[in-house]
Amino acid sequence: MIISFVNGKGGAGKTTTAILVAMALREAGHAAAVRDLDPQQTATRWLADSPELLDAGAPIQLLDTPPRLDSATVSTAIREADTVIVVSRPSPCDLFTSQDTARLITNLRAANKTRLLFTNVREKTILARGLDQTAKEIGLPMLKTYLQLRESYQHAVLAGWKALTQEAREEVGRVALAIVTVLH
Numbered sequence: 001m002i003i004s005f006v007n008g009k010g011g012a013g014k015t016t017t018a019i020l021v022a023m024a025l026r027e028a029g030h031a032a033a034v035r036d037l038d039p040q041q042t043a044t045r046w047l048a049d050s051p052e053l054l055d056a057g058a059p060i061q062l063l064d065t066p067p068r069l070d071s072a073t074v075s076t077a078i079r080e081a082d083t084v085i086v087v088s089r090p091s092p093c094d095l096f097t098s099q100d101t102a103r104l105i106t107n108l109r110a111a112n113k114t115r116l117l118f119t120n121v122r123e124k125t126i127l128a129r130g131l132d133q134t135a136k137e138i139g140l141p142m143l144k145t146y147l148q149l150r151e152s153y154q155h156a157v158l159a160g161w162k163a164l165t166q167e168a169r170e171e172v173g174r175v176a177l178a179i180v181t182v183l184h
């Protein structure tokens with residue numbers, strides 16, 4: 001199974017989300033790993049001490065893509081994926097690039113099996129209350145679950161699953177389940 005994490009916007013959260021979801025799937029007993037397609041090699045460097053999370057032979061491959069919409073690598077990752085996840089912060093700064101990303105995906109493949117996943121969400125804020133509207137403006141169905149802005153997620157990409165509180169683990173677990181469920 002191939003799941004591609006995309007957004008033309010740099011810093012939207014693609015690498016962090018792909019790594020967290022890979023960890024959650026492994027915790028749930030599934031052999032999942034990140035395939036690093038970004039020349040910046042962020043995931044490869046972050047996961048230097050966790051080679052199992054970069055296992056190219058794992059049956060569930062989470063593709064971490066570069067922040068480029070004009071790249072053949074990104075187009076291929078979109079076309080070849082079973083599921084495409086557009087990772088976006090709810091910020092207005094990300095809106096236009098998320099819309100461009102949604103348009104590119106619609107041009108490259110059938111509209112189903114693509115979902116919007118919000119990350120860096122701060123609950124009880126105006127932006128958090130507007131997620132449904134933002135998803136409409138981006139033009140993609142959103143996953144019902146999202147990732148909050150949590151400093152522990154930054155620790156986890158280096159220190160692993162143990163860096164997360166129970167609440168954070170459950171949140172990532174719900175997101176991982178929602179992503180895998182898109183295929184069913």
Ligand SMILES: Nc1ncnc2c1ncn2[C@@H]1O[C@H](COP(=O)(O)OP(=O)(O)OP(=O)(O)O)[C@@H](O)[C@H]1O
Binds near residue numbers: 010011012066
């Ligand atoms: N849910 C989150 N909570 C807190 N910090 C986050 C979260 N998601 C991402 N970050 C932080 O935001 C920054 C950008 O995240 P990340 O590198 O995952 O984005 P990206 O889309 O892969 O960026 P690029 O396009 O440059 O590859 C990082 O410092 C990361 O630690």
Ligand SMILES: [Mg+2]
Binds near residue numbers: 015016042
């Ligand atoms: Mg990245």
